[in-house]
Amino acid sequence: MSVRLFEGRDHAAAYLQYRVTPDELISTVMSYMKNKEPNQCNLAVDVGCGSGQGTVLLAPYFTKIVGTDVSPAQLEMALTNENPPNVSYRECPAEKLPFASGEVDLVMAVTAAHWFDREKFLLEADRVLRPGGCLALLSYSMNIELEYGDVSNTTLNDISGNDAFYFSE
């Protein structure tokens, strides 16, 4: 079951002001993707994008980037950013993403995946990612417990041939 916090207007404004942006981790994810398949950077989805601080960092690398979040207040803040023209936002839960199967090159979640219904989210990420696409879960700590049936944290990399990252800020 997902946990819903961060959704109020005041919280969203404070978050935009104080959040430290994860530039270095995004560079690591992108180096990995570019080494693996240099020309496969069409669509990236930043799930639980909040006010979009991670979302905009993907703009130089992808043709199109969509930030998604359940919170209208967070998305409202995201729209106050100076967003590059290839960045847009959608209101939707992480567990039901508005993308066709196999359409997405990168599914990323920055300090957000621990709030999702993980089993449903991982299934959904698996559905929308193209074969060989990348799932990057970025967080402050490596101690996030990911569960997917009885699959262990270390073997999640193997889901459907996609790559799963657990990066720590």
Ligand SMILES: C[S@@+](CC[C@H](N)C(=O)[O-])C[C@H]1O[C@@H](n2cnc3c(N)ncnc32)[C@H](O)[C@@H]1O
């Ligand atoms: C800690 S904030 C991180 C925001 C942003 N990724 C960042 O790094 O600044 C977590 C975000 O996840 C969103 N969220 C929580 N549960 C969600 C769900 N089930 N589906 C989509 N978004 C969710 C919250 O609304 C919030 O904006």
